[in-house]
Amino acid sequence: MNAVFRATVLHMRSVAPYRTQFLLVLALMVVLDLRSPTGLMVATAVILAPYLAVQPFQIADKADLTTLYAVLPVTRRAVLLAYYAWAVVVYLGALIVGTALSYVAARVEGDAFGGGQLTTLLTMSWALFAVNVAVQFPLLIRFGYTRVNVLATILPIALIMLAAYKLHLTIDAGQVWLPLLGVAGAAVLVISATLTAHVFRHPE
Amino acid sequence: MPETPAFALRGVNCAVGNGFALRDVGFELPTGYVMGLIGANGAGKTTTIRCLLGMRGIDSGEIELLGRRVPGSVSLRQDVGVVLDHTYFVGEWRLAEVERTLRPFYDRWDGARYRQLLDEFGLDPKARVKNLSRGMAMKLMIAVALSHRARLLVFDEPTSGLDPVARAELVGIIGDFLLDEGHSVLFSTHITADLDRIGDFVTLIHDGRVVDTGPKDEILDAYRVVRGGPDELTDLIGVELIGARRSPAGVEALVRTDEAGLLDGRVLVEAPTLEEIAIHIGLSSARPALRTRTRGAAA
């Protein structure tokens, strides 16, 4: 297909050799949070997904892939947009895995699963993930992975999400706002991607 | 000689972070030949190459690569192979994976040729990039470039850290590549022995400026090494000593051939090697006077 697709596959291939490591992270979360189906889902969507989303930056720094991107017949714009495409793919992947695991966990525990609570969690996690990526990626693109403290940007958002979840603040109160939240997440992501691809379109 | 040069830089200025810069850099390579870009570390070789490849923006001037403007369409990169002193692939990739990853980007990728080259270069498709030696890593980058049918190979310091056998192999690979008249090679180096034989053209760069550029033999003819006693080669009129090195035993410097006739008959005047030219130009703290050497019609 087009250049962004090819660049997304390239990001995927750079991350691929480290898959065992990511599976270990996932396994760790399963072990830690198996008691609570919803907790498990939140964990995959809010911790695993952002962690995976920044991997192309880390590997690019380590293996001088910025040079590869400048040597390959692919525009810088496509490479930048592909970072975002990769993030969305990762989020969807984490979501599917998280939901599936949560479902299994719910069955095992005999808990109820689905309905309003599920929708709320999914929308919340999406919005937070989107904000997270929209803030992080321009920084990572501008300064590189080694010079940006990824934890510093992930942690506050992850903590808000966890706090909200633990305090059951959002489950019912947020219902009205959910559609807006979902759209806002997508919008923030699109704006960040568009701006980044424009501002950083020239090399160095 | 074909009309379109392999590349040409004209009046290129480039400011780099901490004040370093390229100033009015201009030189070109006719298609079908090898050029060596010679200069000390920090002279601006890598910056020049990065500007040429469009990996770095320039502040003013003009760059033409394979007949097209830089920066321009990325499709130009279909025709250019880049070999650095380190790989720019994921260390965990196996060499077969390198192909699978890069292939979709190139219109003319030739998988059979890639496998054949790996075999020829003694590279195992199952080996991982991170486990390659310096020489093998260089060959991998060359194999990639040749597999997408690059017409211009650009090497940045290809021979630094290579053992003599690998350097000799590189010379052979470049010779094979140049059998096609449409192929050209640029390489930067501070080891001039590599160039003494296979280089057709030479560009000397010092402190961000081009000191001299042209066919290698003309450059060699343009300078002389002079050596004299401790008291000699002082108060010269009409002769500029380039990068003079004085010691209690004597003095050694570079002069332009057309000025060498003005020297006292007692000093020793000899034809220089590229290395001697590079050393003395590197030693000259003030930038050498940029006088336009009368350039014969290129080759």
Place this chain on the structure above:
Amino acid sequence: MRVVLSNSSGIPLYQQIKEQVGAAVLTGELAEGEALPSVRALARDLRISIITTTRAYAELAAEGFISTVPGKGAYVLPLDSALVREQLLRQVEEGLQTALDAARRAGLGRDDVVRILDGLLDSEYEHA
């Protein structure tokens, strides 16, 4: 084609190639019509610059030893061309001059030299 280059002779590389190929043509080692490697193949094989081999071939062509076909290669021209004949004449003269110099140092007279030359010519034509 045999070309052996010296790095320390002080003679430019193109000159060495030119002399060796020229000599091979004159001795008949390279026969008329024989194909020579292309400029680029020779540069690769000798590991020298293309400009150097181009120059050697250009001068060989100018002296009538070879003919170059752009993009293809070069082949050996027939020996009887006027330029080559001139080359050979010059070699004969140079050789005889060397002989005369030696004769003078040895104190040989004109008759001695002529007798030696006659002797050489006789044995040369007996064998032929």
